[in-house]
Amino acid sequence: MSFSIAEAALKAKKAARQVANLTAKQKNQLLTDIAEALIANTDSILVANVKDLDAAKENNLDAAMLDRLALDPERIKSIADAVIEIAGQADPVGNIANIQRMPSGIQVGKMRIPLGVIAMIYESRPNVTIDAAALCIKAGNAVILRGGKEAIHSNLALAECIEIALAKQQLDPAAVVVVPDTDRAVMNELMTLDESIDLIIPRGGEGLIRFVCENSRIPVIQHYKGVCHLYVDSAADEVKALNILKNGKTQRTGVCNSLETLLVHQDVAATFLPKAAALLAEYNTVIHACENSIDYFSGAQVATEEDWHAEYLAMEIAVKVVADFELAIEHIEEYSSGHTEVIVSQDYSKTQAFIRRINSAVVMANASSRFSDGGQLGLGAEIGISTSKLHAYGPMGAESLTTEKFIVMGDGEVRD
């Protein structure tokens, strides 16, 4: 194949200027056209998807992988609906904040602008192709989408729908690039194109993300893992604590905002842990308990150092009794992945101190870690969750795909 990623990125950079200058109305029309093209081309998308599924079965991919890969008319409809929802959100571009007059007489403010060209590197879910394209367009960016080889036929079929919509609006087709060549060498070259690409967002396993972080010359938004802690304080409302434990651990185990470690203040251990044990037993949860809590759980294993670091992504939890609030803070500071931590307490000072002192991306008092999600936090659609502290921290919506420039309005002023 004669595809050149360097050339595609350079063209995307040029196209990005055009996307940046679209009005909100034009961008929303483009998004609506993409959604319509998805529905109109459902049949050809499904034909392409079958090719991917056949190849996946031949390569003995597991059932979970096949499920992530599979499309049907209903899933395509829901992908299209998500695009329409993004079209309906407020435009993050062009807002001007906080214009102030300086002593020199000039007026200074900040205007929100697109980043330019964003590259997504992701694995086998074809819906990411459309979600990411839609969010990048909403924020006025061009986008380069490099999905996994397992989904390549589906991704290219989805790309055609985007092309149709871009053509309908007479826009540069280079604004959305679906990389047709999934060879690793293309990805490696992509990571060196810091003159054309402004940001890389890898989505997938920890291995992929570490690889991109260590090898990219372009800034990377990273999200390694979510080791979310629930701390049940001595002043906790027990009912809230049990509900939040149940929701956080058992509602969905394979997601990054599920609970992995339960910390319990020693003053309430004797009353709370038997109830927690009964609840977790209902779900056949594997327990890794510290020596002060192990007797409350039947069949529990002794927690090791690895358990405090573990993101189980399964019906499995680490449990530790802590002597006081300070030791709970200390444990979280030591083992936090920077994702989401929760305190359950009715004590005003302790909830305030927890929120102030724990510097994970999302810190909660008396609410389920499962709320740590762009939609639930009011950002609209989410392009990822950042556990790097720079640029974006926590769930990222369209605004995280923009930056701010300074604007100065003078009337001939010069500097003394």
Next chain:
Amino acid sequence: MSFSIAEAALKAKKAARQVANLTAKQKNQLLTDIAEALIANTDSILVANVKDLDAAKENNLDAAMLDRLALDPERIKSIADAVIEIAGQADPVGNIANIQRMPSGIQVGKMRIPLGVIAMIYESRPNVTIDAAALCIKAGNAVILRGGKEAIHSNLALAECIEIALAKQQLDPAAVVVVPDTDRAVMNELMTLDESIDLIIPRGGEGLIRFVCENSRIPVIQHYKGVCHLYVDSAADEVKALNILKNGKTQRTGVCNSLETLLVHQDVAATFLPKAAALLAEYNTVIHACENSIDYFSGAQVATEEDWHAEYLAMEIAVKVVADFELAIEHIEEYSSGHTEVIVSQDYSKTQAFIRRINSAVVMANASSRFSDGGQLGLGAEIGISTSKLHAYGPMGAESLTTEKFIVMGDGEVRD
């Protein structure tokens, strides 16, 4: 020397938690103590500075370099005054923005927090040691300062003043590390410590910055160069245009916010360029002119492709006549370094379009590029100017050394 940068960074990470939890009052007291220690230890700082100056003379460093390196009681006083000024600024940490109640009942907001550990890599100006330390402390961060070997004795003497102040407040001395070993190997190792260090800010020549960007695993704030453009529109007020040209090109040539390229609309070339030529001739400015403007300047050279990219940092300018507003925009988009661009025009629509469409870090209408500076834009002290679009874009004050976390206040809510 048995200095280990990995160990120092790990200790700084621990100390960062302590700095993050200081109140504004405590941080300002620490800054005041640093300023006092600087004045009290003026003599020993000057003794150390003489060692650096002697070594610099032996190594035949040029006069400009010696001047940047040299301290005297007055300069030390002004460094101390800058620290007091930073103490007087508003605390960027702890502000909570925009708390909203979600449909689920949880209240969601964002709280500004420190980044953690910031590493500065810089060249020979010892004042950076104190400026950077003060701004990082103000923003609640620990800081690792790796200055050039030319200033090492001065930097270590300044570090002692910081140590005295930290000890007086009974704070962890690891919160501010002045790297005693200026060997390149130490810097190379520093750039791999992404588990301990959150951000690197290199300050110095383009070579240093590129080296850090290409080799760091830690996010880097970069600022390569400032190729600032002045576009004099057909609707320009000629007096404003001449004042802004004079201020931007001639007030200080060695700084990144000085003008490097003058673009003139063809309709006003015949009236404006003779006056511009007379003004620039007064300052013996070297002119690189396009073929349509060269006749207005005596002794001008023909501008080449390199001139449009050049950051002269000297009494030297590139001049180009453009046929219309669109071509001015196009030229700037093509050659901009992303720093600062200025339009001079009385036309409402064109000034608005220029401000909206040019996505450099600072975009101005009818004001001098020399205002592109943290102090002039109202940020207080400046730690650098970012021409990367991520995290920070443009002049960076203390707020650019922080990030925001999500905070959630619930009352027992769980997710449906």
